[in-house]
Amino acid sequence: MSKMDTIYDRYVTEEKLKNGTKYEKLAAIIFKILNEDNNDVVLHDLKLSGEGKNAQHQIDVVIEKKEGPKRRVLIECKDYSETIGIDIVRNFYGVIHQIKPDKSIIITTKGYTQPAKDFANDENIQLVILKEFENQDWENKVQEIIVQIDYIMITTPKIKFLLNTNNLKEIKNKENIGESSVKRVDATDEYFYNARKERKMSFSEVISPIINSAERVEDKETKEVHIFKEEKYIYLNDDFIEIKGFEYSFFSYKTNTQNIINIGQKIALLLLKYINGDGFQKIFFDKDIEGWEFNEIGEVIKKTKF
Numbered sequence: 480m481s482k483m484d485t486i487y488d489r490y491v492t493e494e495k496l497k498n499g500t501k502y503e504k505l506a507a508i509i510f511k512i513l514n515e516d517n518n519d520v521v522l523h524d525l526k527l528s529g530e531g532k533n534a535q536h537q538i539d540v541v542i543e544k545k546e547g548p549k550r551r552v553l554i555e556c557k558d559y560s561e562t563i564g565i566d567i568v569r570n571f572y573g574v575i576h577q578i579k580p581d582k583s584i585i586i587t588t589k590g591y592t593q594p595a596k597d598f599a600n601d602e603n604i605q606l607v608i609l610k611e612f613e614n615q616d617w618e619n620k621v622q623e624i625i626v627q628i629d630y631i632m633i634t635t636p637k638i639k640f641l642l643n644t645n646n647l648k649e650i651k652n653k654e655n656i657g658e659s660s661v662k663r664v665d666a667t668d669e670y671f672y673n674a675r676k677e678r679k680m681s682f683s684e685v686i687s688p689i690i691n692s693a694e695r696v697e698d699k700e701t702k703e704v705h706i707f708k709e710e711k712y713i714y715l716n717d718d719f720i721e722i723k724g725f726e727y728s729f730f731s732y733k734t735n736t737q738n739i740i741n742i743g744q745k746i747a748l749l750l751l752k753y754i755n756g757d758g759f760q761k762i763f764f765d766k767d768i769e770g771w772e773f774n775e776i777g778e779v780i781k782k783t784k785f
Contacts, residue, residue: 481502483558484501484502486597486611486749486768487504487505488501489741490751492507498558499558502541502556502557502558502609503509503523503524503556503771504523505749505768506539506556506586507521507539507773507778508768509763509768510540510552511771511779512767512768514542516683519543519544520542520546520778521540522540522543522776523539523773523778523779524539525537525541525777528578529579532577534577536574536577536578538554539554539555539556540554540556541553541554542554542555549677550581550649551578551580552580553574553580553583553584554583554584554585554586554671555571555574555583555586556587557585557586557588558587558588559588559589560588560589561589562589562591562592562595563590563592564591564592565598566603567585567595567596568585568591568595570742571583571585571604572602572604573599575602578750586607586608587607588606588608588609588611591606596754599755600684600755605753606753606754606755607751607752607753607754608750608751608752608754609749609750610749610750612747612748612750612762612763616747625637625737626737626738627735627736628736628737628738629733630733630735631696631731632731632733632734633690633729634727634729636728637727637728639725639726640713640722640724641706641723641724641725641726642722642723643710643722643723664682666682666683667681667682668681670682671711671713672711672712672719673710673712674721676719679711685711686725690727690729693729695731697731697733698731699730699731699732700726700730701728701729701730702726702728703726703727704726705725706724707722707723707767746764746765747763747764749763749768750763753778769782770782
């Protein structure tokens with residue numbers, strides 16, 4: 480049993496299939512994952528004929544565009560223990576010549592001889608390796624990212640309301656608003672009012688955006704005065720007081736957090752890489768593969784119970 484068969488049995492489903500078929504089906508799943516955003520249909524084991532041709536060809540994997548302009552990709556899969564020679568590429572080219580797909584791919588586990596690569600490049604056939612992922616394949620690949628974020632935080636701001644001096648003569652309990660008076664309140668439950676004693680925005684809704692927009696300098700105290708553009712009133716004990724603005728102060732300090740982003744408990748199973756073209760590479764994990772199955776016509780679909 481090949482390594483690809485073992486992966487298929489463990490992460491897709493255990494079934495008896497002829498040699499090479501499980502590799503074909505793994506390749507179909509991989510290309511479904513790669514084309515999932517396009518909503519393309521990926522089918523395993525199709526028989527196709529070229530337009531106006533009598534000969535039928537067995538195609539390992541076919542990708543067909545579901546919406547928009549018609550597009551077809553043919554994929555030939557070879558679970559070989561040695562590199563593929565020019566004969567395989569040349570034979571597949573005969574199929575391509577009759578069916579005339581938009582794109583053609585050969586995929587194998589080990590690689591290709593130089594003559595095979597030359598022929599494929601001449602005929603615009605993409606050569607791909609899909610193999611079992613090995614520890615050395617981590618070389619030059621990111622396994623984890625450490626993200627450090629620095630914050631400039633502030634201490635709890637101190638607020639001092641500035642009274643409208645014209646309002647002082649109407650205040651009954653002047654001893655409650657002296658310079659030394661301190662009142663701790665919940666800023667979300669205390670409100671500003673208009674002159675008609677209609678409740679408007681909370682202290683927090685008015686004050687927080689102003690303080691949050693103030694400059695923060697590490698290890699320094701910030702002191703500012705904000706004057707309201709429109710009249711605001713508050714209740715202080717039994718007095719209804721007009722406020723023209725407020726003074727605020729806070730101290731700024733630096734703190735930071737560090738997050739490690741890694742592959743977690745996922746198991747790296749397969750490595751896909753293009754030999755020619757743009758050299759695209761991608762690692763596939765157990766969680767990528769085990770969520771797929773095949774319906775009665777060989778289409779790759781999501782598992783209903785996963």
